[in-house]
Each structure stands twice: as C-alpha cells, then as structure tokens.
Amino acid sequence: MRHHFILRIVAKLLIPLILLFGLYVQFHGDFGPGGGFQAGVIFGAGFILYALVFGVEKAGNVARLTIVRVMVAAGLLLYGSVGVVSLLLGGNYLDYSVLADDPVHGQHLGIFLIEVGVGITVAAVMITIFFTFASRGRS
Amino acid sequence: MEHLIVIVLLSFLAITAVAVVMLHDLFAVVMLFGIYSLLTAAIFLVLDAVDVAFTEAAVGAGISTVLMLATLALTARKEKTSLRFAPIPLLVVTITGAALVYGTLDMPRYGDPTAAIHQHVAPDYLQRGPRETGIPNVVTSVLASYRGYDTLGEVTVIFTAGVGVMMLLGSSRRGTKRTRGKR
Incomplete structure (x- = not known):
C-alpha cells in the first residue's frame, strides 16, 4: 500500500465526505430520497473504503470489532424497543402516535428513532461482513 | 425521449447479462455485475423510483461488488468450465423463463391508473x-x-x-x- 499515493490522498479526502453524506441521507430521509437503509450502506462503505486503502488492521483500530458487533444488535434492539415503548404507553406495537402528546410529533419521533436503528444495524452488518471476509483471506 | 433512454438502458442491460454468462474471468464478471446494478439504478431513476434507485446503486453497485471481490480473493479467479452439454438445466431455465414471460402478459400497463396496486391502500x-x-x-x-x-x-x-x-x-x-x- 506504500505506493498508492494518489489513492491514499483521494481516499483521505473522500472518506469524510462519504460519512457526512451518509449522515445527511440518514437525517434528511423524511424530506428527500433516502433513509436508514441507504444511509447505513453509505456509512459502511466509507469504512470499507478505508479498510481497502489502508488495510484491515488499521481499520480495525478505527472501528473496533467488538463495538461494531454490539452495534449490529443495538440497532435492531432500538427498533424493537420503540415498539415496546409504544405498547407500554397504551398503543399498538410500533404505533408511534402515542410516543408524544401530539400524534404527528409522536409519528415523527418514532420514525426518526427506527430509522436511526435501521442505519446502525445496516452499517454495522456491512462493516462486519467485509471485515470477516477480509481477515479470513489473510490468515 | 424517455422511451429512447429506457430502450438504450435495457439493451445495455441485456448486453451486460449476456457478457456475464459468456465470460469465464470472474473478476470481469464481478465488474459487469456492478455495471448491471448501476444500469438498473438508472432505469429505476427513469421510472421515478428514486429511493429504490438509491438503494440499488449503494447496495448492488457498491457493497456487493466489494463483497464479491473479497470472496474472489478467498477462492479462484477463473471459472471452472465444463464442456459437457447439460439438457436438464437448459430445460428448467427455458420453462421458467417462458412461464415468467407468460406471467408478464397479465400485468397492467406501466402507469395504468386502474391497476390493482393503485386502487388498494x-x-x-x-x-x-x-x-x-x-x-x-x-x-x-x-x-x-x-x-x-x-x-x-x-x-x-x-x-x-x-x-x-x-x-x-x-x-x-x-x-x-x-x-x-x-x-
């Protein structure tokens, strides 16, 4: 990897923009195209690009595998617990209208939370799958 | 104009699919799969399905290409070819393809407002x-x-x-x- 100067510089310039774009897609999904799934994939792709250019070990220092593995489950748990909270507040499972005083605000909050959950799980799964494949090739 | 774009994209799609079948270098096949997904994303865009196009471009052209390349790094780069003629797979593929084409005959025309999908929920x-x-x-x-x-x-x-x-x-x-x- 010592020789790929252009690749490394371009990757360094692009990765922050990719991650920023991922966050934009995540939080702008209510208004434009996008949402948790696409954002998670873009966010994961940023890390995968880093791992491709700088090596899997260095990428492992940035995104620790144990933390990423916890995030795989955390996103899904966040999604499911939004449903449990709406159950406890007297609504149906995943009925967000009861989450706030105003049903429209409740819907907004619920959709925001489950999109974040989707994004976390998708990004973590993409990173995990790539790392698992890549580290198997080395051993 | 829109018809022209769709026809060009669909013919590129067909060419890519045939090339994927014909080639034996799996690296080139993976790259062609990425191109195939990108063309599909462009078609979705023409059909005004921006969210689907977005997902197709990110997952199909981006992540799956990387994952298939990672798999290629673990296995071989060349496809093992057998010259033996296999009649049963050919028969299965032909019948399935014919059934799918027959199924499309019942589908409503694109953009038909009376289609079932536009009447229900x-x-x-x-x-x-x-x-x-x-x-x-x-x-x-x-x-x-x-x-x-x-x-x-x-x-x-x-x-x-x-x-x-x-x-x-x-x-x-x-x-x-x-x-x-x-x-």
Missing part, C-alpha cells in the same frame, strides 16, 4: 400520510410507519445475515489447519 396512504405523520416523503412514512412491521422484518433479515457470516467465517482461529484442508 396506495391512495389511502397518499392522502393520510402527510397529514398523519407530517413527513413530506411518502416512501419514508409508508416504510417506517404504515409498514413498520415489514421494515422490522427486513432489519431482522440483515441482522441474521450478519450473525450468520460471523458464525460461519468469523471463528477462523478455532480448528485451524484440518478444516482448512477440507475446504
């Missing part, structure tokens, strides 16, 4: 969505709120895929040389 969502959820993008409100169970199921599928890959490939330190010889 879609008008209801379009009317209620912006009022009840306050979200301008109807796709998001349908996916996240009205079809929240389905999306939960999709996320569970992705979660299961991640866990499955971790369990199958992640434990490379355990049971080292013997199992690797068998592969």
Whole structure:
C-alpha cells in the first residue's frame, strides 16, 4: 500500500465526505430520497473504503470489532424497543402516535428513532461482513 | 425521449447479462455485475423510483461488488468450465423463463391508473400520510410507519445475515489447519 499515493490522498479526502453524506441521507430521509437503509450502506462503505486503502488492521483500530458487533444488535434492539415503548404507553406495537402528546410529533419521533436503528444495524452488518471476509483471506 | 433512454438502458442491460454468462474471468464478471446494478439504478431513476434507485446503486453497485471481490480473493479467479452439454438445466431455465414471460402478459400497463396496486391502500396512504405523520416523503412514512412491521422484518433479515457470516467465517482461529484442508 506504500505506493498508492494518489489513492491514499483521494481516499483521505473522500472518506469524510462519504460519512457526512451518509449522515445527511440518514437525517434528511423524511424530506428527500433516502433513509436508514441507504444511509447505513453509505456509512459502511466509507469504512470499507478505508479498510481497502489502508488495510484491515488499521481499520480495525478505527472501528473496533467488538463495538461494531454490539452495534449490529443495538440497532435492531432500538427498533424493537420503540415498539415496546409504544405498547407500554397504551398503543399498538410500533404505533408511534402515542410516543408524544401530539400524534404527528409522536409519528415523527418514532420514525426518526427506527430509522436511526435501521442505519446502525445496516452499517454495522456491512462493516462486519467485509471485515470477516477480509481477515479470513489473510490468515 | 424517455422511451429512447429506457430502450438504450435495457439493451445495455441485456448486453451486460449476456457478457456475464459468456465470460469465464470472474473478476470481469464481478465488474459487469456492478455495471448491471448501476444500469438498473438508472432505469429505476427513469421510472421515478428514486429511493429504490438509491438503494440499488449503494447496495448492488457498491457493497456487493466489494463483497464479491473479497470472496474472489478467498477462492479462484477463473471459472471452472465444463464442456459437457447439460439438457436438464437448459430445460428448467427455458420453462421458467417462458412461464415468467407468460406471467408478464397479465400485468397492467406501466402507469395504468386502474391497476390493482393503485386502487388498494396506495391512495389511502397518499392522502393520510402527510397529514398523519407530517413527513413530506411518502416512501419514508409508508416504510417506517404504515409498514413498520415489514421494515422490522427486513432489519431482522440483515441482522441474521450478519450473525450468520460471523458464525460461519468469523471463528477462523478455532480448528485451524484440518478444516482448512477440507475446504
């Protein structure tokens, strides 16, 4: 990897923009195209690009595998617990209208939370799958 | 003009598919799969399905290409070819293809307002969505709120895929040389 100067510089310039774009897609999904799934994939792709250019070990220092593995489950748990909270507040499972005083605000909050959950799980799964494949090739 | 774009994209799609079948260099095949997904994303864009196009471009052209390249690094780059003629697979593929083409004959025309899909719950969502959820993008409100169970199921599928890959490939330190010889 010592020789790929252009690749490394371009990757360094692009990765922050990719991650920023991922966050934009995540939080702008209510208004434009996008949402948790696409954002998670873009966010994961940023890390995968880093791992491709700088090596899997260095990428492992940035995104620790144990933390990423916890995030795989955390996103899904966040999604499911939004449903449990709406159950406890007297609504149906995943009925967000009861989450706030105003049903429209409740819907907004619920959709925001489950999109974040989707994004976390998708990004973590993409990173995990790539790392698992890549580290198997080395051993 | 739109018809012309769609025809060009679809013929590129067909050419790419034939090239994927004909080539034996798997690296080139993976690259062509990426191009195929990008063309599909462009077609979705022409059909005004921006959210689907977005996903197709990110997942199909981006992530799957990388994952298939990672798989190629673990296996061989050339396809093992057999020159033997196999009649049963050819028969199965022909019958399935014919059945699929026959199925499309019953489908409503593209953009037909009387099609079943536009009569059932879609008008209801379009009317209620912006009022009840306050979200301008109807796709998001349908996916996240009205079809929240389905999306939960999709996320569970992705979660299961991640866990499955971790369990199958992640434990490379355990049971080292013997199992690797068998592969």
